[in-house]
Amino acid sequence: MEPVDVRRDTETYCNLMNAYLLAQVAELDATLQQNGIEDQGIRKSICAQFGMSMGQVFDLGWIGADGQRFHPLLMFSEKYLDDAATPIGEVGPLEGPTREDDFHAMAVEAVATFYDDLQGDLSRVPYGTVDEELLS
Secondary structure: OOOOOEOOHHHHHHHHHHHHHHHHHHHHHHHHOOOOOHHHHHHHHHHHHHHHHHHHHHHHEEEEEEOOOOOOOEEEEEEEEEEEEEOOHHHHHHEEOOOOOOHHHHHHHHHHHHHHHHHOOHHHOOOHHHHHHHHH
């Protein structure tokens, strides 16, 4: 197995996690609107509850598959890992969590940022698709 460089800098990881959670909130908000939930207060409440619940899974939980328990782990890379044929070492260093990172607390903060600071404006959330990245 090839070595993988995992960096565990709290500030860098928190910035990446906040950006990820903000994109998640923006997508959930858009989905709620597409399904007829027009009241922003209701959408904000749903996003906060969902973020807190999923955050608990990341912070303290496990998931089961094939009779085994696995613990969720979210990492970030600068390069896209496109398929199993790409050696993991070519992705570059991974930004990984530390025990100081609280996913559930950050999720609630992302909801406040999206609805209060960005006024629920999806266009103000910086993220995109891999196709855009590969074409540039």
